[in-house]
Amino acid sequence: xxxxxxxxxxxxxxxxxxxxxSCFYCLKTTAQQLITYPxxxxxxxxxxxxxxxxxxxxxxxxxxxLYEYNVKVDLDKPQDAxxxxxxxxxxxxxxxxxxxxxxxxxxxxxxxxxxxPILNGNSITFTLTDPKKISIEFDGDKxxxxxxxxxxxxxxxxDPSDPNVVYFGPGVHMPKDLPGxxxxxxxxxxxxxxxxxxxxxxxxxxxxxxVRILGRGIIDQPQRGVEIRHSSNVTVxxxxxxxxxxxxxxSGGSDQITxxxxxxxSANPWSDGLDFMSCSDVKVDDVFMRNSDDCIAVYGHRWEFxxxxxxxxxxNSTLWADVAHTINIGVHGxxxxxGEVIENLLFKNIEILELDEDDPVSEGxxxxxxxxxxxxxxxxxxxxxxxxxxxxxxxxxRVAFYEKYNAAPxxxxxxxxxxxxxxxxxxxxxxxxxGLDKDHLVQGVTFENLRINGKLITNIEEANIKVxxxxxxxxxxNSQPTKxxxxxxxx
Numbered sequence: 107x108x109x110x111x112x113x114x115x116x117x118x119x120x121x122x123x124x125x126x127x128s129c130f131y132c133l134k135t136t137a138q139q140l141i142t143y144p145x146x147x148x149x150x151x152x153x154x155x156x157x158x159x160x161x162x163x164x165x166x167x168x169x170x171x172l173y174e175y176n177v178k179v180d181l182d183k184p185q186d187a188x189x190x191x192x193x194x195x196x197x198x199x200x201x202x203x204x205x206x207x208x209x210x211x212x213x214x215x216x217x218x219x220x221x222x223p224i225l226n227g228n229s230i231t232f233t234l235t236d237p238k239k240i241s242i243e244f245d246g247d248k249x250x251x252x253x254x255x256x257x258x259x260x261x262x263x264x265d266p267s268d269p270n271v272v273y274f275g276p277g278v279h280m281p282k283d284l285p286g287x288x289x290x291x292x293x294x295x296x297x298x299x300x301x302x303x304x305x306x307x308x309x310x311x312x313x314x315x316x317v318r319i320l321g322r323g324i325i326d327q328p329q330r331g332v333e334i335r336h337s338s339n340v341t342v343x344x345x346x347x348x349x350x351x352x353x354x355x356x357s358g359g360s361d362q363i364t365x366x367x368x369x370x371x372s373a374n375p376w377s378d379g380l381d382f383m384s385c386s387d388v389k390v391d392d393v394f395m396r397n398s399d400d401c402i403a404v405y406g407h408r409w410e411f412x413x414x415x416x417x418x419x420x421x422n423s424t425l426w427a428d429v430a431h432t433i434n435i436g437v438h439g440x441x442x443x444x445g446e447v448i449e450n451l452l453f454k455n456i457e458i459l460e461l462d463e464d465d466p467v468s469e470g471x472x473x474x475x476x477x478x479x480x481x482x483x484x485x486x487x488x489x490x491x492x493x494x495x496x497x498x499x500x501x502x503x504r505v506a507f508y509e510k511y512n513a514a515p516x517x518x519x520x521x522x523x524x525x526x527x528x529x530x531x532x533x534x535x536x537x538x539x540x541g542l543d544k545d546h547l548v549q550g551v552t553f554e555n556l557r558i559n560g561k562l563i564t565n566i567e568e569a570n571i572k573v574x575x576x577x578x579x580x581x582x583x584n585s586q587p588t589k590x591x592x593x594x595x596x597x
Contacts, residue, residue: 138164138196139259143301143322145173148278153304153326155188158252159203162192165233169201175324178349178373180249180428181398182462189371191255191346193301193322194234202252203229204244215241216424216457218491239369239394239424241459248460255369255394257322257344264296264320271295274323276302287329291317299323299345308350311337321345331370334360336411343367352376354397358383358411368393373428378403383438384413384446391419396426396460403431406439406446406480418451426459431469431498435485436476437506441514445479454488461495469535470502471495472524476516477506483520487527494531500569503551505542505576519548528557533570540574549578556582 140162145153155176161169172190179187192198202223209228214221219238223230230242234256242252266273272295281289287307291297293314299305303323308330311317317340324346325331331347334340334357341364347354354370354377357363363385370379370393379395381403382388395401402425404415425432433453439446453472463469471492476482492500503522507515518541541547556563563569564582573580 139194140164140167140170140198141193141259141301142170142172143192144276145175146277146302146304149304155186156205157186157250158188159201159205160190160252160254161201162194163199163201165197165199174252175348177253177371179371179396179398181373181375181377182429184373185249187249187251187253187371189253189255189346189348189369191257191301191322191369193257193259194237195259196235198234198256199231200234200254201229201231202242202254209244211245213243213246215243215459215493216491217493218457239392241426253369253371253394253396255346257367260322260344262320264298266298268296272297274299274303274305274321276300276323278304278306281307288333291319293317296320299325308333311335311340313337315339317341319343319345324348325350327351330354330356332356334358334363336360338362340364341366345369347371349373350377352378353381354379354395356381356383357385357388358409359413360385361387363388365390366392368395370395370397372397372399374398378430379425381405382415382418383408383411384415386414386416388418390423391421393423394426395423396428398429399427400430400434401425401427401432403434403437404448404451405435405437406448406478408438412440412446414446415448416450420451420453420456422455424457424459427461427463427471430463431473432456432458432461432471433473433487434470435474436480436482436516436519437478437508437511439478439480439516441479441512445481445514445517448476448480448482449484451485452488453486453490456487456490458490458492458495460493461498463498466535468502468506468508469498470500470537471498472501474503474519474522475506475508476504476519477508477512477514479514479517481517481520483518485521486523486525488523488525490524490527492527492529492531497535499535499537500529500531500533501537501539501571503539503548503577505540505546505548507542515542515546518546521550522548523552523554524556525554527553527555530559533558537569537571538574539571539577539580541576543576547576547578551577551580552583553581554583
C-alpha cells in the first residue's frame with residue numbers, strides 16, 4: 107500500500123510539472139505577437155523611401171518586410187528621412203540594411219535605452235523586448251535616419267458597423283464636400299484610423315465632447331493634423347501625423363485633453379507639434395515629436411481663445427526640434443485685463459534628441475518666456491535627458507516683451523524646479539535666468555542633481571547660466587554655493 111501511494115505521488119508530480127510547463131509555453135506563445143501593416147497600393151511608390159530595407163520577426167521565425175515611409179524633416183533645408191512602424195508583444199528581432207553607401211558606425215537613440223546593434227557590413231540586427239520609439243543613425247547622419255516605431259499591441263478596436271464609430275480602414279481617405287480640407291467629428295464619436303490607412307485631411311473637433319481618435323494609421327500632409335476647439339474630453343492615441351502644413355495637434359479653449367503614443371514629423375514653417383492655447387487638464391504621454399518649430403508649446407490667450415492654462419502632465423516622451431524649442435511656455439496671453447495664469451505643469455522622463463534655434467534672444471530646450479501679462483508658476487522639469495544639439499541653450503527663464511509677438515511684458519515667473527536633468531553636450535551658449543525689471547521678476551528656481559557631461563553641477567558658473575539682476579532665489583540643492591554664486595543669484 108505504501109509503495110502504491112509513492113508511485114501515485116511521483117506520477118502526480120510529473121503530471122503537475124508537465125501541466126505547468128504546458129501552461130508556461132502557452133502563455134509564452136500567446137505573449138509573442140507581431141503585427142505589420144501593408145501600405146495602400148495607391149501610394150506604394152509615392153510615399154516610399156528606399157534608403158533602408160527593414161524586416162522584423164518573432165525570435166527564430168520568418169522575416170517580415172516593412173514598408174519604409176518617406177518623411178520630411180528639418181525646415182532649414184528639408185531632407186528625406188525614413189519611418190517604419192509595427193506592433194508587437196514579447197520579443198521581436200529587427201534587421202536594418204542601409205542600401206546606399208558604406209557604413210562605418212551606427213547609433214540607436216535615445217542612448218538611455220542602451221540598444222546595442224550588431225553591425226555586419228551595411229546591415230544591423232538587434233532585439234526589442236518592450237515597445238520603443240527610436241532613431242537609427244548610420245555614421246552620425248541625423249537628417250536621413252530611420253525612425254522605428256515599435257508599438258504595443260492594441261487592446262481595443264471598435265466595431266466598424268457601430269454608428270458612433272468613424273472608421274478609416276486600410277487605404278487612402280480624403281474629405282468630400284467639406285470646407286477647409288477637414289473631417290468634422292461630432293460629439294460622442296470614436297474615430298479609428300486602422301494600420302495601413304492614410305487620411306489626407308485634418309480631423310476637426312469644434313465645440314464637441316467625448317471624442318476618441320485612435321488607431322495605428324497615418325494622417326498625411328494635412329493643414330493641421332487634429333484641431334481641437336472649445337471642446338472637452340478629447341483623446342488622441344496611437345496615430346502618426348506626417349508633414350502637416352501647420353500644427354500636428356492644435357488645441358484652443360479646451361480641457362480634459364489626452365494625447366498618447368502619438369508620432370509626428372514636420373518640415374514646414376510654423377509646423378509646431380503640440381500647441382495649447384488657454385487649455386487646461388492636459389495629459390501627454392509616450393509621444394515622439396520631430397518638428398520644425400516648437401515640439402510642445404503652452405500659452406494663454408491667442409486668437410479667439412481665452413483663459414488660464416493649468417494642470418499639464420507631459421511624460422515618457424521624446425522631443426526633437428529641428429527648428430525652435432522642444433518645450434516653450436508662456437509667450438502668448440491676454441493683455442486686455444489682468445492677464446492669465448499658466449501653472450502646475452509637469453515635464454517628466456523626457457528625452458531631448460535635438461535643438462536648433464538660431465535666435466539668441468529666445469533660445470532654450472526648456473524655455474519659459476512669460477509675455478503678454480502671463481504669470482507662469484509651479485513648473486517642474488524632472489528626469490530630462492538632453493543630447494548634444496546644434497544650436498541653442500539648455501534653458502531660458504525670462505520675463506519677456508518681444509515686439510514681434512507681445513503687446514505687453516509678462517508679469518513674472520515663480521517656483522520652477524529642475525530635478526535630475528542630464529545634459530551631454532558642449533554647453534557653449536549660456537543659459538539665461540532673468541526678469542524684465544523690479545516689478546517683473548523670475549523668482550524661486552531650484553536645481554537638484556543637475557549634471558552636465560556627467561559632472562554634478564553645484565553653482566551657476568559650472569552650469570554656464572547667466573543670472574540677471576531681476577532674478578531672485580536661485581538655489582542648488584545638496585550643494586554649497588560659492589559666495590560669488592550666492593551674491594549674483596540673489597541680487
